[in-house]
Amino acid sequence: MKRLAPYLLILPGGLWLAIFLVVPMVFMASVSTQEGDVVNGFAQTFNFSVYGDALMQYKTQFLRSAGYGLVATVVSIALAYPMAYWIAFKGGNRKSTYLLLVLLPFFVSFVLRTVSWRFLLADDGMLLAPLKSAGLLPEDFHVLQTTFAVIGGLVYNYLPFMILPIYVALERVDPKVVEAAQDLYAARREAFTKIVLPLSLPGVFAGVLMTFVPMTADYVNAGILGGPENTMIGNIIQTEYLVNNDYPTAAALSFTLMAAMLIGIFAYAKALGTENVLEAAAR
Amino acid sequence: MYSRTNPAFLRGMTQSRSVTRRDALRLGGMSAAGLALAACGVQGKKVEAPPQDAVAEYWGSKKKNGRLRFANWPLYIDKDGKRYPSLEMFETDTGIKVTYTEAVQDIPTFFGKIQPLLAANNDIGYDLMVLTNGLQLSKAIALGYLVPLDHSKLPNFAANANSAVKNPTWDPNNAHTIPWAGGLTGIAYNPKYVDEVKSIADLWNPKYKGKVGMMLDTQEVANFGMFALGIDPDKSTEADWRKAGEKLKQQRDAGLVRKYYENDYVDALVRGDIWITMAWSGDIFQQVAEGKDLRFVVPEEGGTIWTDNLCIPKTSQNPLDALIFMDYVYQPKIATMLVEYINYITPVSSAKDLVLADAAKATGKKKAALEQIAESPMIFPSETDMAKLRSYKKLDPGEEKVFEDIFQPITQG
Numbered sequence: 001m002k003r004l005a006p007y008l009l010i011l012p013g014g015l016w017l018a019i020f021l022v023v024p025m026v027f028m029a030s031v032s033t034q035e036g037d038v039v040n041g042f043a044q045t046f047n048f049s050v051y052g053d054a055l056m057q058y059k060t061q062f063l064r065s066a067g068y069g070l071v072a073t074v075v076s077i078a079l080a081y082p083m084a085y086w087i088a089f090k091g092g093n094r095k096s097t098y099l100l101l102v103l104l105p106f107f108v109s110f111v112l113r114t115v116s117w118r119f120l121l122a123d124d125g126m127l128l129a130p131l132k133s134a135g136l137l138p139e140d141f142h143v144l145q146t147t148f149a150v151i152g153g154l155v156y157n158y159l160p161f162m163i164l165p166i167y168v169a170l171e172r173v174d175p176k177v178v179e180a181a182q183d184l185y186a187a188r189r190e191a192f193t194k195i196v197l198p199l200s201l202p203g204v205f206a207g208v209l210m211t212f213v214p215m216t217a218d219y220v221n222a223g224i225l226g227g228p229e230n231t232m233i234g235n236i237i238q239t240e241y242l243v244n245n246d247y248p249t250a251a252a253l254s255f256t257l258m259a260a261m262l263i264g265i266f267a268y269a270k271a272l273g274t275e276n277v278l279e280a281a282a283r
Numbered sequence: 284m285y286s287r288t289n290p291a292f293l294r295g296m297t298q299s300r301s302v303t304r305r306d307a308l309r310l311g312g313m314s315a316a317g318l319a320l321a322a323c324g325v326q327g328k329k330v331e332a333p334p335q336d337a338v339a340e341y342w343g344s345k346k347k348n349g350r351l352r353f354a355n356w357p358l359y360i361d362k363d364g365k366r367y368p369s370l371e372m373f374e375t376d377t378g379i380k381v382t383y384t385e386a387v388q389d390i391p392t393f394f395g396k397i398q399p400l401l402a403a404n405n406d407i408g409y410d411l412m413v414l415t416n417g418l419q420l421s422k423a424i425a426l427g428y429l430v431p432l433d434h435s436k437l438p439n440f441a442a443n444a445n446s447a448v449k450n451p452t453w454d455p456n457n458a459h460t461i462p463w464a465g466g467l468t469g470i471a472y473n474p475k476y477v478d479e480v481k482s483i484a485d486l487w488n489p490k491y492k493g494k495v496g497m498m499l500d501t502q503e504v505a506n507f508g509m510f511a512l513g514i515d516p517d518k519s520t521e522a523d524w525r526k527a528g529e530k531l532k533q534q535r536d537a538g539l540v541r542k543y544y545e546n547d548y549v550d551a552l553v554r555g556d557i558w559i560t561m562a563w564s565g566d567i568f569q570q571v572a573e574g575k576d577l578r579f580v581v582p583e584e585g586g587t588i589w590t591d592n593l594c595i596p597k598t599s600q601n602p603l604d605a606l607i608f609m610d611y612v613y614q615p616k617i618a619t620m621l622v623e624y625i626n627y628i629t630p631v632s633s634a635k636d637l638v639l640a641d642a643a644k645a646t647g648k649k650k651a652a653l654e655q656i657a658e659s660p661m662i663f664p665s666e667t668d669m670a671k672l673r674s675y676k677k678l679d680p681g682e683e684k685v686f687e688d689i690f691q692p693i694t695q696g
Contacts, residue, residue: 037680037681037683037684038422038426038680039422039425039426039679039680040680060696061695118547118550118551118554119554122551122554122555122556123554123555123556124554124555124556125554140493142493142556144556145541145542145556223545224547226542227540227541227542228535228540228542228543228694228696229696231695231696235695236695239691239695242391242392242395243391243418243501244683244684244687244691245418245422246684246687
């Protein structure tokens with residue numbers, strides 16, 4: 001029994017993943033190389049050219065999504081790190097309150113939060129209208145349907161996923177370590193760059209994983225806040241699947257996206273020093 | 284932010300074109316529905332058109348069961364508090380008990396849910412449903428998912444349906460569907476910023492750069508590209524599509540188009556983000572009824588008419604009850620009850636006189652509202668407008684691929 005215990009612990013989760021992740025993935029992989037249409041049926045022809053065709057057809061949206069994901073991730077780190085740092089080191093006994101505030105937006109539907117931006121940022125809305133009438137902005141200035149709006153929406157919606165892991169990493173940094181550094185004549189800046197920052201990098205890595213991947217695949221923000229030049233790959237996959245019923249193309253695009261992101265993440269981990277990161281993250 | 288409680292406005296919100304509802308549904312349903320679709324796609328097999336005697340063969344043995352399960356769009360039937368007056372009348376008159384469900388909120392998603400069941404010949408839980416004409420409805424017909432209608436049991440439809448809604452191109456002779464309600468695709472504009480609009484060319488007017496709304500739906504947008512070139516979409520060829528694609532690309536490249544919208548164009552128009560846009564009649568009627576100063580026109584070059592259609596899935600448990608209901612709503616009296624609430628185009632044009640008669644009896648606000656409905660060209664289109672209206676092109680699967688490859692790079696470039 002004792003020897004079985006570890007297996008029993010992993011059984012429910014493992015089964016869950018096997019049934020609801022692995023099986024559909026295998027199925028999707030099979031669909032991606034089929035040919036046909038929904039009316040006449042699909043047949044397996046091992047048509048691997050769909051991958052190249054789909055990639056060529058939608059390379060603009062692929063590159064755009066990766067670009068948006070990257071920029072939004074960097075902006076998220078820039079915003080999240082100071083916040084997490086402040087909560088971890090200066091939050092005192094109100095830390096949990098601040099964390100709750102960070103999580104509060106999650107209590108409102110993701111879509112609704114994004115839609116509310118449209119009211120806030122309308123061309124003649126509550127934010128832009130006063131600035132325009134004061135002559136601070138040109139009449140035809142707009143935020144909605146711009147790249148800025150889409151990236152802003154992405155950052156806004158995924159920011160807590162960056163703050164939390166960085167906070168957890170910083171929270172584990174023993175203040176005595178910083179004191180020790182200072183005792184050894186490290187300036188405050190050196191204590192940060194040489195001690196705190198390296199110790200918090202696993203948190204940043206986890207944050208990047210949790211934001212870059214969903215942000216790159218996101219389709220809600222581009223759909224709601226974007227314009228003709230902001231379509232992301234997620235929107236394309238959605239259209240191919242639900243509107244065009246072109247399952248092979250949609251499946252091929254999904255796998256290509258997944259592969260590209262895995263490669264990107266591993267390259268990033270490698271650059272950071274994989275073993276270090278994974279070890280530290282597991283600690 | 285959506286404090287307006289007008290039911291038809293909500294109906295608009297929950298329609299297929301609503302980005303909020305649609306995206307909310309997809310967020311939850313994407314993977315599940317998608318996989319279901321994938322699963323069924325493989326089983327999909329086209330069937331030949333039903334032979335003449337298929338109708339007799341199907342209906343010969345069907346009995347009235349006294350039950351009907353009806354799946355419709357939200358807020359798409361007259362409602363009084365929690366009661367549905369027209370359904371209650373139907374129950375009293377026919378003895379058929381109706382289970383009414385607002386199950387249809389987005390055609391691709393709904394189709395995704397029912398398709399695997401229909402492919403496997405299982406009951407979908409509904410005996411009657413409302414599907415908009417378009418790709419999914421055409422697929423449902425091609426796949427033999429819809430029961431061929433016995434028109435000998437639809438005398439009210441024969442007598443009272445507007446000739447414009449009979450025999451649509453996507454379902455010749457109404458073999459599988461009859462309309463529930465419909466709407467127009469035309470141009471809406473805000474007279475505060477835009478002079479009187481008559482022509483589709485105004486959507487290409489450089490004066491409105493960045494303030495033009497077009498639709499994300501490829502069929503809708505393609506139709507307008509074709510109208511702009513004087514092409515009838517229904518009779519269009521691949522060469523016409525390419526020309527229309529060029530025309531639409533010019534418009535996009537010139538920076539005229541603010542966005543390719545789903546139903547959210549309405550809010551953008553009301554807020555002033557766009558000044559002139561492709562629009563659906565029912566949406567604009569609602570805004571005007573609420574006092575917004577907006578205009579809707581069917582452009583000179585043409586507009587489209589679309590319909591939401593009653594149809595019976597092949598696994599219906601109570602098909603005869605469904606057929607009885609389909610005919611029942613074609614009585615002018617019932618059609619009037621429906622149109623007074625729904626505010627979309629009724630297929631029974633004589634309902635107009637009955638709405639006016641109701642208005643004569645009513646007083647105050649109610650009277651004004653009913654008069655507005657009877658007189659609105661968005662609910663009862665004029666003869667001249669009707670003459671300009673065209674239908675969507677019915678695409679077979681091969682054509683669909685070509686069509687999407689031309690127009691999707693424009694709307695989702």
